[in-house]
Amino acid sequence: RQRETTVTITGAGGQIGYALLYRIAAGDMLGPDRPVRLRLLEIPQGIRSAEGAALELQDCAFPLLRDVEISDAPAVAFDGCDIALLVGARPRGPGMERADLLAANAGIFGPQGAAIGEAASDGVRVVVVGNPANTNALIAAASASGIPADRFTALTRLDHNRAVGQLTQTLGVRADEIENVAIWGNHSATQFPDVSHARARGERVVDALAERLGGGDAAQAWLDDTFIPRVAKRGAEIIEVRGSSSVASAANAAIEHVRDEQAGTPWTSAAVVSRGEYGVPEGLVCSFPVRSDGNGYRVIEGLEVDARARARIEASVAELVAERDAVRALGVF
Ligand code: NAX
Numbered sequence: 001r002q003r004e005t006t007v008t009i010t011g012a013g014g015q016i017g018y019a020l021l022y023r024i025a026a027g028d029m030l031g032p033d034r035p036v037r038l039r040l041l042e043i044p045q046g047i048r049s050a051e052g053a054a055l056e057l058q059d060c061a062f063p064l065l066r067d068v069e070i071s072d073a074p075a076v077a078f079d080g081c082d083i084a085l086l087v088g089a090r091p092r093g094p095g096m097e098r099a100d101l102l103a104a105n106a107g108i109f110g111p112q113g114a115a116i117g118e119a120a121s122d123g124v125r126v127v128v129v130g131n132p133a134n135t136n137a138l139i140a141a142a143s144a145s146g147i148p149a150d151r152f153t154a155l156t157r158l159d160h161n162r163a164v165g166q167l168t169q170t171l172g173v174r175a176d177e178i179e180n181v182a183i184w185g186n187h188s189a190t191q192f193p194d195v196s197h198a199r200a201r202g203e204r205v206v207d208a209l210a211e212r213l214g215g216g217d218a219a220q221a222w223l224d225d226t227f228i229p230r231v232a233k234r235g236a237e238i239i240e241v242r243g244s245s246s247v248a249s250a251a252n253a254a255i256e257h258v259r260d261e262q263a264g265t266p267w268t269s270a271a272v273v274s275r276g277e278y279g280v281p282e283g284l285v286c287s288f289p290v291r292s293d294g295n296g297y298r299v300i301e302g303l304e305v306d307a308r309a310r311a312r313i314e315a316s317v318a319e320l321v322a323e324r325d326a327v328r329a330l331g332v333f
Pocket of ligand 1 (some may be wrong): 010011012013014015017041042043045046059078087089090091108128129130131133155156158159187235245246247250
């Protein structure tokens with residue numbers, strides 16, 4: 001029998017929290033043999049909502065769910081934590097400048113990182129969902145003394161899945177027939193969804209697109225004018241159509257991010273701490289194509305990156321550098 005895994009979810013009383021809790025407790029994230037203890041962190045205004053979600057967890061009577069604890073104190077919520085999903089963040093208010101947004105979130109992710117350093121289990125792994133996710137992960141990692149920075153990642157799996165979804169529509173194939181899509185850079189509108197290494201039913205996606213769309217130039221135009229902006233701005237499209245931001249798909253992506261990191265995968269996308277791969281400055285939390293052997297995501301190295309791709313990656317990395325510098329100027333690290 002496997003030991004119980006302690007999973008901490010911040011912002012658990014919010015929308016994505018509500019979509020995450022039941023799937024984690026049902027075993028969708030860690031598999032059917034790993035019992036879980038849930039630790040829910042909220043701010044005082046969010047505690048009642050988390051308590052309500054916990055009542056419903058009881059009413060699901062999940063066989064794998066051992067225990068649920070709710071707190072507004074990071075030291076309590078991260079005590080013994082094996083896996084942390086940092087979802088709660090400060091949203092951008094009306095008229096809020098980027099520097100204000102970064103500062104407000106540094107005030108959340110700095111202390112949470114410190115509490116993880118003090119209270120979490122030695123093997124803890126952290127994924128940041130709350131925006132600006134990459135830089136929030138950078139702040140948390142820098143604040144967690146004693147925990148290797150590479151245990152901190154940020155979610156770009158939703159962007160990855162959105163890219164796969166667009167290709168299924170255009171190529172008329174199933175999602176599980178598409179491999180090796182990559183998201184590079186920041187989880188923002190500057191991200192680069194890249195299909196240059198991708199295959200659909202074994203055929204290169206760029207060739208399959210050229211066949212469907214009437215040639216290589218038409219395929220490139222579709223990638224530049226339709227695919228890339230649609231994936232990068234899908235969050236705004238969901239808000240416009242649904243009247244509310246992405247919730248179920250975000251929770252699903254967070255679950256798949258942790259599941260594949262733990263179980264292993266030959267290829268997906270995640271924002272990880274750069275070790276200088278592909279010229280991305282060391283220490284930035286940047287999305288790359290990654291694999292996992294069950295012991296954490298590692299960048300897939302040695303891929304060919306052409307000039308067009310390089311320019312797009314550099315533009316997104318420049319945004320990450322600017323965010324890092326703005327946070328540094330605040331004296332956060
Ligand atoms: P909600 O506003 O529904 O929930 C956020 C919850 O976090 C609230 O209950 C709030 O009380 C709580 N919270 C705020 N500060 C906290 C703190 N210091 N400690 C603990 N809890 C705190 O937002 P929701 O729709 O759940 O989205 C959560 C975050 O995910 C947002 O930052 C959002 O921008 C981000 N997203 C990230 C995505 C990604 O792919 N990386 C996609 C979806 C989503 O946009």
